[in-house]
Each structure stands twice: as structure tokens, then as C-alpha cells.
Amino acid sequence: MNTHAPHIRPVIRQLDEATANRIAAGEVVERPASAVKELVENALDAGATRIDIAIEDGGRRLIRVCDDGCGMAPDDLPLALSRHATSKIDGSDLLAIRSFGFRGEALPSLGAVGRLTITSRARGGDGAAIAVEGGRVTPARPAAANPGTIVELRDLFFATPARLKFLRGDRAETMAVAECVRRLAMAEPFVGFTLTADGKDIFRADAEQGELFDALQIRLSRVMGRDFIDNAIPVDAERDGLRLSGFAALPTYSRGAAVAQHVYVNGRPVRDKLLTGALRAGYMDVLASGRHPAAVLYLACDPQLVDVNVHPAKAEVRFRDPHGARGLLVSALRHGLAGAGHRASTTVGDATLAAFTAEPAPHAWQRDHRPSAPAIRAGLDLQAPAMGFAEAPSARAEDPVAVSPDAPLGAARAQIHENYIIAQTEDGLVIVDAHAAHERLVYERLKAQAAATGIARQALLIPEIVDLPDADAARILAVAEDLADLGLVIEPFGGGAVAVRETPAMLPRLDVPALIRDILDDLADQGASDRLRGRLDAVLSSMACHGSVRSGRRMGAEEMNALLREMERTPKSGQCNHGRPTWVKLRLSDIERLFGR
Structure with missing residues (x-):
């Protein structure tokens, strides 16, 4: 039902800054884990080598992120709380993005929906603190601080209480925060991470040393578990400016859900349909139905080849050549799995050992009913x-x-x-x-x-005509050559229709x-x-x-x-x-x- 009266002309209004920030927060900050992700990425962009995270009540009551990065000068603090103010880019080229953050929305969005305090000191400078509560900013003041930045976010969503109804229980929100921190830690082996929930340490990863690949392997063994590394094959491939590296688990080390799949683009954790689909395709004929592969893959390329400015949460990306990115991932996985030969995961043998348990001494009735030697034979x-x-x-x-x-x-x-x-x-x-x-x-x-x-193909006596919308016809004709290699020959038939002339025998x-x-x-x-x-x-x-x-x-x-x-x-x-x-x-x-x- 249309509730707008047709004779009343709607009035266009300029939203005030507090309302605009709350709307932006709805896109950027979905739950406490989203806030932790934004704050930890800011710390990484600041060059931190150690990041300590503390939360209370699943992040509802408190989120605190401390880092030893470059810090901010007192004059920078008010700007940091302004929308679209950032030190990451100058706006001249939105494809030359080499940092996690760049939109300048996270801090003002968090300040719009919670009680935010930032305390920071640049090396060689003075410390200062600034606070914002529900979008209302107080002036910066001098404060004692170590080099780096401490961000405290209290009472998340107090200014938008309706959002609190959509949060899950404290345990679920804490697990989401822990998963967020683990994902970020897997791409930054030279940075130390700690996560404390309600005063208890639930995650710790000290900074690794040595070469990058060795450091990544050690970090993954700490985060994913030693079993993952023991049952994974290294992946290393390059094509057309794209470089893929990481580890992919053997098919027999599969999972019941897609919980052990981690894909990174230029160090940024992403959940991209193109890449997750390519991951499934790489394991297409080696996994049982309902099983999912485990993998940690890092895709690196020139920032000009990928657009990360797709969504405010920056979890999706767009490649200039999506087919090339997908093809590299699929071929590298298939080649790696083929090279694994007859290997099966060690966990299979462990499960076999677990099945061998000593049986207790039999009761008298069991001794009387033991199978005979011929039956055993x-x-x-x-x-x-x-x-x-x-x-x-x-x-x-x-x-x-x-x-x-x-x-x-x-x-x-x-x-x-x-x-x-x-x-x-x-x-x-x-x-x-x-x-x-x-x-x-x-x-x-x-x-x-x-x-x-x-x-082998089989020609149809009468071609099968399939009527499609024009856009769909163009989409499938664009891959006609690939389909022909698989025995399916299609041709345009006028309008939006396609004619199928041959099918696989x-x-x-x-x-x-x-x-x-x-x-x-x-x-x-x-x-x-x-x-x-x-x-x-x-x-x-x-x-x-x-x-x-x-x-x-x-x-x-x-x-x-x-x-x-x-x-x-x-x-x-x-x-x-x-x-x-x-x-x-x-x-x-x-x-x-x-x-x-």
C-alpha cells in the first residue's frame, strides 16, 4: 500500500552529521567483530608490531585496541573523527590503494553509535585524548600515553538501541571477534596479537621471525593447528601479474562446513564469491558430497588490477580480469593436488588408531559364544x-x-x-x-x-532452441568456445535465443x-x-x-x-x-x- 499522498510534494532535507554517521555505521559496523576489524586494521596501517585487544560482554560493553604504531599528533585527533578524513589516500587515484582503510568512515561511525575515546602519541610528540559520545565530540585534551594509539569503545549501539536486538549472545559475539582477529593474524606473521575476553586470554600469537613464507607457515600452525600444516600442500603460482601462494589441505582433511577457508587479496581478508567458487572448483572431483576444503591462500597483485572500493566493509573485491584470477586459483589447486599423488591426511591414520581400543576381559557367556576358528578364517x-x-x-x-x-x-x-x-x-x-x-x-x-x-560429441537431428533474455544469451555465448571443448556446441539463433547443435555423447x-x-x-x-x-x-x-x-x-x-x-x-x-x-x-x-x- 502506498502511504504517500499523491498531492503532497516531499521535501528534500539535508541530514545532520550525527544522523549521517549513524547511517554509515549501519554499513560499516554490523556487530562488535566489525568494530574490532576496523580498529585492528587501523593499527596495522599505522605500522604496529604488537596489537592487544580486550573485550567485555562480547564487545557490547567494551572494545579496547592498543597498538605500538606511529600514533597521532594532538591536532590530528579531531580530524580522525571527521567523516571522509583519512591519512591513507589523497583521493587522486582510488585504484592505488595499498592500505586496509581509506574511506575515513570507521572512527566517526563508531563514535556515532557508542562512547569512543582515542588516546594517542606520536614518537617525539605529546600525548592527547579525545572523546565522542553518540556523535557529540569533546575537545582534545593532553594525556599521558606511550607511543602508539589506544582506542576504547564502550556501550556499542547505545545510541541506536534497535541494533542491539540483532546481536547474538555474548559467547557467539566473542567467538566472532576471535575469528576476526585470527583471520587478520594469519596474514600478518610479523605482528604480535593478543585477545582478552572478560579478563581471560583467548588468543595469543607472538610475532614470528625469519623469511615471510617460513613465518607464515609457523603462524598458520599456531592459528589453524599443526594438523593443518601437516596435511596441507604448498601453493605457489603466478600468471599475468597475479601471484598466488599459501597452503591447501589434502581432500581427506576436509571439513563439514566452509569454516577453514581463508582467502586474502593483497593481505586483506575477503569473502568473495569468485574466489570461493574457484576454491570449490579446484577440489571439484576429490571431495565427498557435503564436505568442504580447508585452505589459506594469499593472492597478490598490483592494486591497479583489483578494486577494493566495492563495499563499505571492504570484504568484497572486483578484479580487472576476473577469469584470470579464477583460472589461476583453480589451476594452481588442481596442479598442487595432483602433485600430492597418493598422499592422504595423517588424521585418517589417527582416527584408525583411535578405533583400536583394548577390550575388557570377556564374561563367561561371551567366552561360550566366541566365533570358531573356521568362522574367523x-x-x-x-x-x-x-x-x-x-x-x-x-x-x-x-x-x-x-x-x-x-x-x-x-x-x-x-x-x-x-x-x-x-x-x-x-x-x-x-x-x-x-x-x-x-x-x-x-x-x-x-x-x-x-x-x-x-x-566425443553427438549432433542433434533437430537443434534444441532455448529462448533467453538478451543479456543471458550474450552471457552464455561469451563462453561458447569453452562449452564446445566440453562437447556442448551452441550458436546464436536470433533475438535472445540460442541453438544447441551438439551435446556430449x-x-x-x-x-x-x-x-x-x-x-x-x-x-x-x-x-x-x-x-x-x-x-x-x-x-x-x-x-x-x-x-x-x-x-x-x-x-x-x-x-x-x-x-x-x-x-x-x-x-x-x-x-x-x-x-x-x-x-x-x-x-x-x-x-x-x-x-x-
């Missing part, structure tokens, strides 16, 4: 002459010899339950899921053949209009689409599953060892087509510890 094709069993032909392997260091997966010794291969390594044993492993080997072989010979019952619209949705959301590639890979995966070693088939020693050697040579063989591990390793020391040796 039916489940184990394992050579065990000492137990009086006859040797199973399918379990015979080579005579025990020292395993070569060149054979990471060891030498096959037995097959149990007619699927699992037991192999002896120099320092333990490996258990291999033969069906899952062979499925991956066949899948990689089929993909290589498809890449070498191209995707391995997709005989393809719903062409639905596929076209799905691809368009991806292009609109991410700027690229892996929809067709995903469907083709799914077909190849299904073919690999049917063409691989079936569970329940007995394998000879030569066949088992041949499988192990091919796994060592094949990219991504550490996980099956569905993202599950193909093998686990138990170290001899761990096995001995299980038996108390």
Missing part, C-alpha cells in the same frame, strides 16, 4: 600357520624382504575380507581399500583419455534447457561455471566404478603390489572419486603402543 584370507590354519592362496605375497624406501605404500602381505590389502612398510603397515583405490586409478585414466582425444538424456539455465546461474553468481564439467566427470566416475576391482574378489600378490605401485604414480590416488580415503597408515611405534610395548 572365513573372514580373514590371512596367512597364519602358527594358528593351525592352512595358507590361503589369495593371501600369499612375496617372501618378506626389506621394503624399499622408494615404495611408500610398502609390499603387499595379505588381503582380508576380500577387499582390504595389508602392506608392510619400513616403519609400519598400510591398509588399502582395493576397490576405492582402483576406482580412482581408472577414473584418472579415463579423464586423461578424454583430455587427450577430446569429448556420454550424456544421452541431457535436459539441455535446464543445463543452459544452470550454467547461466553459475555465471551470474560466480562469473564461471563448472556445471557441465561436473556432469561429465560424474559419468566418467560412474564408468570407473563399474570398471574397477570389485569388493569380494580375491587378488594375487602380484596384482596387489601392482595396484600399490600404480597408486604411488597416480595423481589424487589418496582418495576415491567420492572423496573418501583409499588407504590408512599405522606407524609401528603406534602399533606397539597399542600393545603397551
Whole structure:
């Protein structure tokens, strides 16, 4: 319902500064974590080497950020609380931005919705303090201070109480602040960070030393955990002025949610659809459904190649060449994962060890109902002459010899339950899921053949005409060459329509209009689409599953060892087509510890 009377002309008014600042605060400061992010980034821009953060009641009652940066002179303090006043840029080139902050909105926005006090001293100068409460600024006054800046924000949103209703509980807000600080700390290894909540230390990262890459690795092990670094592959690639570095975890070290994905552009943490979509694409055929990769990636480029002035919170960016940025990330991840070969995460072996627990002494009824030797033998094709069993032909392997260091997966010794291969390594044993492993080997072989010979096409007797809005037709025709490489040939058909003349031969019952619209949705959301590639890979995966070693088939020693050697040579063989591990390793020391040796 239109509540505006048609005969009354609305009056245009100039908003007062306090109201304008409160509106700006709604964009910049969504919750306490947003305020912490703005203040810590200001400290980093000031060249701080140590930043101490303290919060109370999840940041509602107090946020205090202390740094040892360059500080401010007394005359600078009133300007710092003025909108669009900044020391970061001069306004001549909005693409030459090399700092976190540049809009000049954070401090006045915080002062508009809370009680803000800034105490600062530049080296060699006098200390001063200034306060603002609900947008009302008091004059600066002399104050004792160490070099650097202390910003205290009390009673956040007291001036806009409606915003308080949208905050979550203290614990949730504290966790959001901690995550914000961790994300910033992961990109600044030479800066020390501490975070205190209600008087308790909840995060600490001392400044690292040494070369940048080594310092980053140590900082990530402290923030993400040692398991992440132990199960990650280094990423280092460069193309067309873009440099990508960082660490990407093995597929078997995946997570149930996208909580361990951190992407930085020129040191700035971002949550960009283009980059997160590229991260998913890099792991496209190695993750189980519902699993998410873990990665920390740093994309560096000339500031002229990326626009960070997209959103007041500066969490989104726009690349001059978005396809180049996406392509670099996808290709670097796929190359890195392929280079990992047969590796699987160490956490898989740890979970296996956890499953081996000593059982208590059986009760009398359990002793009476133990499985008989023939029943055990039916489940184990394992050579065990000492137990009086006859040797199973399918379990015979080579005579025990020292395993070569060149054979990471060891030498096959037995097959149990007619699927699992037991192999002896120099320092333990490996258990291999033969069906899952062979499925991956066949899948990689089929993909290589498809890449070498191209995707076979099938011409349609009657071209499929898909009517689209003009903008959508132009968008999908712009990627027609890429789609043709995957077997889907489209041409303009006049107006907004496109004609589909050929489709991939391995997709005989393809719903062409639905596929076209799905691809368009991806292009609109991410700027690229892996929809067709995903469907083709799914077909190849299904073919690999049917063409691989079936569970329940007995394998000879030569066949088992041949499988192990091919796994060592094949990219991504550490996980099956569905993202599950193909093998686990138990170290001899761990096995001995299980038996108390």
C-alpha cells in the first residue's frame, strides 16, 4: 500500500552529521567483530608490531585496541573523527590503494553509535585524548600515553538501541571477534596479537621471525593447528601479474562446513564469491558430497588490477580480469593436488588408531559364544600357520624382504575380507581399500583419455532452441568456445535465443534447457561455471566404478603390489572419486603402543 499522498510534494532535507554517521555505521559496523576489524586494521596501517585487544560482554560493553604504531599528533585527533578524513589516500587515484582503510568512515561511525575515546602519541610528540559520545565530540585534551594509539569503545549501539536486538549472545559475539582477529593474524606473521575476553586470554600469537613464507607457515600452525600444516600442500603460482601462494589441505582433511577457508587479496581478508567458487572448483572431483576444503591462500597483485572500493566493509573485491584470477586459483589447486599423488591426511591414520581400543576381559557367556576358528578364517584370507590354519592362496605375497624406501605404500602381505590389502612398510603397515583405490586409478585414466582425444560429441537431428533474455544469451555465448571443448556446441539463433547443435555423447538424456539455465546461474553468481564439467566427470566416475576391482574378489600378490605401485604414480590416488580415503597408515611405534610395548 502506498502511504504517500499523491498531492503532497516531499521535501528534500539535508541530514545532520550525527544522523549521517549513524547511517554509515549501519554499513560499516554490523556487530562488535566489525568494530574490532576496523580498529585492528587501523593499527596495522599505522605500522604496529604488537596489537592487544580486550573485550567485555562480547564487545557490547567494551572494545579496547592498543597498538605500538606511529600514533597521532594532538591536532590530528579531531580530524580522525571527521567523516571522509583519512591519512591513507589523497583521493587522486582510488585504484592505488595499498592500505586496509581509506574511506575515513570507521572512527566517526563508531563514535556515532557508542562512547569512543582515542588516546594517542606520536614518537617525539605529546600525548592527547579525545572523546565522542553518540556523535557529540569533546575537545582534545593532553594525556599521558606511550607511543602508539589506544582506542576504547564502550556501550556499542547505545545510541541506536534497535541494533542491539540483532546481536547474538555474548559467547557467539566473542567467538566472532576471535575469528576476526585470527583471520587478520594469519596474514600478518610479523605482528604480535593478543585477545582478552572478560579478563581471560583467548588468543595469543607472538610475532614470528625469519623469511615471510617460513613465518607464515609457523603462524598458520599456531592459528589453524599443526594438523593443518601437516596435511596441507604448498601453493605457489603466478600468471599475468597475479601471484598466488599459501597452503591447501589434502581432500581427506576436509571439513563439514566452509569454516577453514581463508582467502586474502593483497593481505586483506575477503569473502568473495569468485574466489570461493574457484576454491570449490579446484577440489571439484576429490571431495565427498557435503564436505568442504580447508585452505589459506594469499593472492597478490598490483592494486591497479583489483578494486577494493566495492563495499563499505571492504570484504568484497572486483578484479580487472576476473577469469584470470579464477583460472589461476583453480589451476594452481588442481596442479598442487595432483602433485600430492597418493598422499592422504595423517588424521585418517589417527582416527584408525583411535578405533583400536583394548577390550575388557570377556564374561563367561561371551567366552561360550566366541566365533570358531573356521568362522574367523572365513573372514580373514590371512596367512597364519602358527594358528593351525592352512595358507590361503589369495593371501600369499612375496617372501618378506626389506621394503624399499622408494615404495611408500610398502609390499603387499595379505588381503582380508576380500577387499582390504595389508602392506608392510619400513616403519609400519598400510591398509588399502582395493576397490576405492582402483576406482580412482581408472577414473584418472579415463579423464586423461578424454583430455587427450577430446569429448566425443553427438549432433542433434533437430537443434534444441532455448529462448533467453538478451543479456543471458550474450552471457552464455561469451563462453561458447569453452562449452564446445566440453562437447556442448551452441550458436546464436536470433533475438535472445540460442541453438544447441551438439551435446556430449556420454550424456544421452541431457535436459539441455535446464543445463543452459544452470550454467547461466553459475555465471551470474560466480562469473564461471563448472556445471557441465561436473556432469561429465560424474559419468566418467560412474564408468570407473563399474570398471574397477570389485569388493569380494580375491587378488594375487602380484596384482596387489601392482595396484600399490600404480597408486604411488597416480595423481589424487589418496582418495576415491567420492572423496573418501583409499588407504590408512599405522606407524609401528603406534602399533606397539597399542600393545603397551
